Amino acid sequence: MKNIFSTLVSFSVLACGSLFLAIEGANALTFGGGTCNVTDVKANINGTLTNSTSCIGQVSNPQNDVQSGGNPLLGFLNDDKLFGNFNWSFAGKQDIGKTQPVPFEPGTVDFGFSVDPATGEPKNGTWNVTQALSGPFVISLKAATGWAAYFFENADEFEIFQGTWATTNLQNPAGKQAALSHISLFVADTLDKPHQSVPEPATTAALGLFALGSFGFRYNKKS
Template sequence: MKPTTFLPGLLKSKPVVFGSSLLVTGLVTLIPTTAEAGTFTSINTCNLSDVQYTTNSGNVNASSCVGMITDPKNDVTSGGDPLLSFLNDNDFGFGDFDWQYSEKINVNDNGSLSPEAGTIDYGFDISVNGDGKGGLWSVTTALTSPFAISVKAAAGFSVYFFEDPTVDVFNGLWTTLGLRTPNGQNIPAISHISLFVTDVEPVEPVEPVEPVEPVEPVEPVEPVEPVEPVEPVEPVEPVEPVEPVEPVEPVEPVEPVEPVEPVEPVEPVEPVEPVEPVEPVEPVEPVEPVEPVEVPEPSAMAGMALVGGALAALRRRKKSS
C-alpha cells in the first residue's frame, strides 16, 4: 500500500455505544496517495476498534486513530518523543492539550514485559495473548480525561485517541490489527505499547454510588381556573384629626354615708268592721214662730213648763200625721 499524507482534523470519528454492543460510526480510511507529512508518513490501516476501553455497558472504540506511521518507525525513543512532540503540536488533530508521557511496556521475545517509566505514573500494565497480536491493558489510577495509546509492531506504530471518556476508565483491550505488513496480509506481533495522558491530574477512583430507587410519578394537578380581577377600591378620604379633649378634673371623693338604723316593723292594724248606713232623716218642717206668751213674772217657771209641754205636743201631732 502506498503512503498517504496525514491531514489533521480529518481523522475524528466518534463511536456510539448501544446497549452492550458497540456501533462504529466511522473508520479511518483515507484514499491512498503518495505524499510527505512533514515529520511523519502514515499508511491508513488503523481502525477505531483496534484499541478499546471497557465499561459496564460494553467496550468503547477510540474516538480517532492515526497509522500505521512508518516514518519514523518508532513512537518512543527518548522521553516520550517523537510521539509526545507530535501530540503537543497537535499534528494529529486530536486537540490542543498539554500531553504527558506516562509509561511504555516493552514485550520481549520470550514474552516477558519490560516497563519504562515516563513523567506521570498511572500504574499502566498490559497482558499479551499467546500469539502476541492482542491482549488487555489496565491502569491503577482512573483515566478521566482525554488519553492516547500507541501500539508498536514490525515496521511502524498506530496511535489511538480517546477524546471524552464516559466513565472512570481502568482497563480495555488492544490488538495489532492496524499494523499489517505492507502487503496487508500479515498481522505482526506486538513490540511495545505506550500510554499518553492530558494535563488533567489523575483522580482517585470513587466508590460507586448505590442506585436511587425511582420516584413514583406525581399525578398531574388540575389547572386552577383563573380568578377574576378585583375592581380597585376607591381611595378613602383622609379623616381630619380630632382635637384632643381637655383632661377632666378629678372628682373629689364623696364621704361615705352613715348607715341608717333599720326601722322596726309596724304591727298590722286589725280591719274595722263596716258601719251600717244610717237612714236619711226627713227634713223637719219649720216651726211657726210662737208668739211669745206673756207669763206673769211670779209664775214664770210654770209658764215655761206649759210652753215646753205645748211644743212637745205639737211635735207629736206632726209625727203622727
C-alpha cells in the same frame, strides 16, 4: 495514502448535531504498510468496550513512536497538535516480553500501565492502569516497522481502568498482521478532578446519560 479514521460519539445529552475530530499535524508523518481502525483499541466503560474516538496510522516514518521521554510521538501530540490542542504527558510504555514497564520520567504520573498479550505472537490483548483515566488519553501500538495512535476524547465523566488492543490493521513488511513490539500511554493534563485508584467491584456503578455506541466514520486523506 494517509489513512485517518474517526468516529462520531453520541451523547444522550445532545439533542442534535455532529461532532467531528479534525486531526492536525499529519503532514509531519509518512504513512505506509497497514492502516488503523478505531476498533483496534477500546476502553472498558462501565462494562462496555467502547471504540477510540479517532486514530492515525500506520505510520512508517518515523518507524518508532516512543523512545526517550515519550518522543517522537509526544512531540507530535504537543507541537503538531496531532489530536487537537491539549497539553500531553508521557504516562508509560510496556515492551512485550519484559515484565517491568519503562521507568517513568521525573514528574509524570505512574498509571501502572501494563499489557496482557494473548498466547503466541502478541497480536491482541488487554491494557490496564492502576489509576483511573478520567480525561483525554492516547494509546499507541508499535508493531514491526510502523505504529498507530488511538485517541480517546470523551473520558471526562468516567473512571477508566482497562481496555483491549489489537494489531489487526497493522502490517509487517510481508503484508501480514504485525506482532506488537510495545504499547504506550499518553494523557492530557486535567485540573478539575483527581485520579482515583482501582475501585472495589461492588463500588463500580453505572454512570447514566451516555450513549456508549460509536458510529463508524471513515476519512481517507490522500497525499
